[in-house]
Amino acid sequence: MICPNCSCPTKEEMHFCLNCGAAVSTIAEIECGNHSGAAAVGACVVCGMPVCGDCAVTKEKKLFCNDSTHAVFLDHHALLGVSDSEFEADIIVSNLKANGILPLVYSPKGFFDFKSEKADSAVRVFVVKDDRARAITILTELGLEDFIHLETIQHL
Ligand SMILES: [Zn+2]
Ligand SMILES: [Zn+2]
Numbered sequence: 001m002i003c004p005n006c007s008c009p010t011k012e013e014m015h016f017c018l019n020c021g022a023a024v025s026t027i028a029e030i031e032c033g034n035h036s037g038a039a040a041v042g043a044c045v046v047c048g049m050p051v052c053g054d055c056a057v058t059k060e061k062k063l064f065c066n067d068s069t070h071a072v073f074l075d076h077h078a079l080l081g082v083s084d085s086e087f088e089a090d091i092i093v094s095n096l097k098a099n100g101i102l103p104l105v106y107s108p109k110g111f112f113d114f115k116s117e118k119a120d121s122a123v124r125v126f127v128v129k130d131d132r133a134r135a136i137t138i139l140t141e142l143g144l145e146d147f148i149h150l151e152t153i154q155h156l
């Protein structure tokens with residue numbers, strides 16, 4: 001699926017674009033992570049929290065939650081990949097740390113119904129922008145390149 005807001009390819013089963021946070025599915029009836037009963041208009045591209053119109057912060061066409069540190073997070077960090085499996089994410093993190101790269105991990109699992117919104121609740125791993133190319137090389141050498149959200153990375 002191509003996001004109508006930023007034209008980035010997004011996983012078919014996701015309700016929110018990984019790149020810009022816009023809702024890509026019109027059938028989404030997901031609540032804001034701060035206000036129960038308020039429909040989410042998108043999800044923070046850092047922590048993945050669904051946000052309503054009152055909570056959403058827009059910066060450079062990307063959606064963020066009302067945690068002010070998230071809107072500036074992507075100035076220095078980039079998404080490396082997402083995984084449905086926390087176990088796999090732990091393996092990725094351990095291997096990066098062993099190579100001197102310190103990833104930052106966000107898990108939006110608590111905001112979603114685990115069965116129906118599995119793709120949206122996937123664990124996100126970010127690295128400092130300058131480390132991204134090296135992180136991709138490390139994971140590729142380990143045969144873990146499936147984890148890398150290549151379509152998104154190529155688009156960015
Ligand atoms: Zn998008
Ligand atoms: Zn956030």
Ligand SMILES: [Zn+2]
Binds near residue numbers: 038052055
């Ligand atoms: Zn809200």
